Amino acid sequence: MPGPADDDRIPEAVAPHTLSDFGYGDLEKGKRIGTGGDADVYRATLDQDGYTYPIAVKEPRFEGTIRKRVFQRFETEAETWESLNHHENVVSVYTWGAEPLPWLALEFMDGGTLEAQLGSIDVAEALWLSGRIAEGIRYGHRHGVAHLDIKPTNVLLRDTPEGKWDYPKVSDWGWPRCYWTTPIASRESHRRMPRRNSSTPRSTEAPTISPTSTNWGR
Known part of the structure; x- marks a missing residue:
């Protein structure tokens, strides 16, 4: 009997757009599409090379002056x-x-949330979705990061061709527990993005993780 890995409705992975560097001023911000905790998410667009790309922009929600801890977090x-x-x-x-x-x-996820699909997913799709979501979480663990807030609203979907299942990706890594023994990233390189035709992608080798990394709970 075929399992979920053999289903012809399984889509190919959906990659994000490959964009040149841009800044906040290059974005045309539209309506708010999400809210939670102390941040809001807006749908924005970016014009590059004759194309208009959808972008999700996350901003902290605040009144008056932004506190230093908000910047740091x-x-x-x-x-x-x-x-x-x-x-x-x-x-x-x-x-x-x-x-x-x-x-x-952020990558704009045009398929909405997993929560919106609950009740309309059959067993085969549910099994496949669970495996893909687990792979995303496992990748975080291997790189010293525990998500700590996995729920259907934090699993977003990309649209796929007709007859294929939507493609899931784990979002909202805003409350992680980090087990890094070295800094996460260089301060000087934090705004770099992959450029078109880049032949030197960032290394994905997992860093050394401390002994406490076996405990992923709170």
């Missing part, structure tokens, strides 16, 4: 999330910055 989230960029089941970070406010530019 947002920077930690950005560095942590960006360090997991090279897995097909993790939502990609394009770039981020702190001016005119902390912001994070």
Whole structure:
């Protein structure tokens, strides 16, 4: 009997767009599409080389002056999330910055959330989805990061051709527990993005993890 790995509805992995460097001022920010914790997510667009690309932009929610701890926490989230960029089941970070406010530019997930699909997924698709989600979480673990907030609203989907299942990616790495024994990323390189035709992608070799890394719970 065929298993979920043999189903012809399984899609190919959906990659993020490959974009040249851009800044906050290059984005045309639209409506808010998500909210949670102390941040909001907006749908934005970016014009490059004659194409208009959808981008998800995450910003902290605040009133008045932004506190220093908000900057620090947002920077930690950005560095942590960006360090997991090279897995097909993790939502990609394009770039981020702190001016005119902390912001994070993310792969736009046009298929919505897994939560919205609950009740309409058959057993084969549920098994396949579970495996792909687990691979994304495992990749974080291998790189010293535990997500700590996995739920259907934090699993986002990319649209695929008709007759194929939507492709899942784990999002919202904003409350991770890190087990790194060295800094997550160089401060000087935190705004770098993969460029077109790059022949030197960032290394995905897992760093040395401390003995406490076997405990992934709170």
